[in-house]
Amino acid sequence: MRTLVLLASVVAVVYGANHLCWSVDQISDEVIKLADANADGIVSYSELSDELLNDWNLSNDSCLSFHDFTTNWNLHFHDHHDTAHQFFHNLDLNGDRQLCLIDVAVQIITYDDNPxxxxxxPVEMNAFLHAVHPDSHKNGGHGNGC
Ligand SMILES: [Ca+2]
Ligand SMILES: [Ca+2]
Structure with a gap:
């Protein structure tokens, strides 16, 4: 048992909350970069939905499963699984373990105010992620050893 606890703490130190020590600001920049298909620095809602539909295995009912979301989020933004899991739960307002396009759109649209x-x-994506990402309170890279 002691070995297991020790192993778990070592793994936590090695992996931290983000494998590349990205801050939430960096993640926000990367989200914009990934979704901004025409590279004008702004993500339209069609660009966002195209990204989710084409590259994130959005299922037929336009929802991402817990597994699909966390797998894709970790792949693109290098958060630790636990961080991605918490992020999913923060976004999944009705708790059905499905993240639907409308769920995400409804939350992002409340930050569409600049302009x-x-x-x-980018400033709106940043505000959105700082509101919903589990490590948003950390200004530097999040994760142990960053
Ligand atoms: Ca764009
Ligand atoms: Ca806007």
Missing amino acids: TDGQIQ
């Missing part, structure tokens, strides 16, 4: 134009500017 209010039906598109997601």
Whole structure:
């Protein structure tokens, strides 16, 4: 048992909350980069939905399962699984373990205020992630050893 606890703490130190020590600000920049298909620095809602539909295995009913979301989130943004799991739960407002496009859109649209134009500017994505990402309170890279 003691060995197991020791092993678990070593693993936590090695992996931390983000494998690349990315801060939430960096993750926000990477989300924009990934979804901004026409590279104008702004993510339109169609760019966001295209990204989720084409690259994130959005299922037929336009929802991502817990597994699909966390797998893709970890792949693209290098958060530790526990961090991605918590992030999913923060986004999954009705708790059905399915993240639907409308769920995400409804949350992001509340940050569409700088300017209010039906598109997601980097400052809006940043505000959104700081509100919902589990490690948003950490200004530097999140994760042990960062
Ligand atoms: Ca764009
Ligand atoms: Ca906007």
